[in-house]
Amino acid sequence: MTTELLGSIEDLTVTFARRPRWGDLRPKPFTAVDHATLDLRAGEITGLVGESGSGKSTVARALLKLTPFTGDATICGFDLSTLPTPPPLAYRRTVQAVFQDPLQALNPRHSVADIVAEPLVLHTDLGSRERRDRVIATLESVGLDSGFLPRTTRELSGGQRQRVAIARAIIVDPSLLILDEALSALDVTTAASVARLLHGLLRPDSAMLFIGHDLAMIRQLCDRVHVMREGRIVESGTADEVCGSPQHEYTRLLVDSIPQLLRADT
Numbered sequence: 001m002t003t004e005l006l007g008s009i010e011d012l013t014v015t016f017a018r019r020p021r022w023g024d025l026r027p028k029p030f031t032a033v034d035h036a037t038l039d040l041r042a043g044e045i046t047g048l049v050g051e052s053g054s055g056k057s058t059v060a061r062a063l064l065k066l067t068p069f070t071g072d073a074t075i076c077g078f079d080l081s082t083l084p085t086p087p088p089l090a091y092r093r094t095v096q097a098v099f100q101d102p103l104q105a106l107n108p109r110h111s112v113a114d115i116v117a118e119p120l121v122l123h124t125d126l127g128s129r130e131r132r133d134r135v136i137a138t139l140e141s142v143g144l145d146s147g148f149l150p151r152t153t154r155e156l157s158g159g160q161r162q163r164v165a166i167a168r169a170i171i172v173d174p175s176l177l178i179l180d181e182a183l184s185a186l187d188v189t190t191a192a193s194v195a196r197l198l199h200g201l202l203r204p205d206s207a208m209l210f211i212g213h214d215l216a217m218i219r220q221l222c223d224r225v226h227v228m229r230e231g232r233i234v235e236s237g238t239a240d241e242v243c244g245s246p247q248h249e250y251t252r253l254l255v256d257s258i259p260q261l262l263r264a265d266t
């Protein structure tokens with residue numbers, strides 16, 4: 001089955017200036033992402049997996065226009081190389097992101113109602129009544145009821161906070177949702193239930209980029225997978241291909257580190 005291409009990223013390269021050793025005065029270029037090429041397809045969750053420091057978050061930051069890059073990237077018709085920084089509202093509505101630590105991303109003094117409604121204030125001209133209805137419906141879609149509206153994020157569990165972060169990201173119907181280690185801080189059961197929720201939230205005309213280091217979770221959740229190592233994508237394929245018969249030695253190491261029970265084809 002061929003699916004519509006929603007994002008096309010070719011030769012994405014991000015270079016930072018870095019002092020190689022303590023005391024070095026001159027920073028040297030360090031390539032965090034090295035000619036990464038990947039597609040994002042409508043109706044699919046694409047996984048980006050690799051060990052810590054392999055460049056996954058830097059790919060996400062480049063797609064959000066938070067870090068400069070070279071190469072070509074077109075997301076939902078937006079050519080990122082010509083898009084200004086910061087990107088226009090239309091792009092920020094189209095591409096939303098959820099990160100690992102919702103406490104950092106969500107204002108701890110604001111109520112859940114205000115946090116989830118904020119993108120509606122920014123991106124739509126809905127009145128307060130419509131906004132409230134939409135917030136309640138979106139909270140329900142992530143498994144939270146209206147009792148959460150007055151609470152602050154400090155009063156929530158990690159899983160509930162991450163659901164609030166997801167509600168805030170999806171309330172404006174983004175075409176691409178980037179999840180950068182969004183489940184990594186959750187316990188296994190909560191992570192599994194949020195993963196099921198994400199699967200249910202995927203629309204046929206939207207895509208998700210799921211970044212993580214847990215290949216077992218990636219296999220359960222994603223349609224396609226790209227494996228990153230030291231800034232390069234070393235292997236790409238369907239989740240079953242990559243996890244079931246890994247071709248690259250590094251992917252084999254990742255697969256071998258998954259407990260047997262999770263690896264078994266079920």
Ligand SMILES: Nc1ncnc2c1ncn2[C@@H]1O[C@H](COP(=O)(O)OP(=O)(O)OP(=O)(O)O)[C@@H](O)[C@H]1O
Binds near residue numbers: 055
């Ligand atoms: N602003 C920066 N300046 C210099 N180096 C950076 C910067 N941001 C990231 N790096 C480096 O780029 C490399 C890739 O970092 P990145 O955060 O993308 O890795 P990651 O795969 O997402 O890791 P993790 O799983 O731990 O989040 C790392 O070596 C990191 O130290």
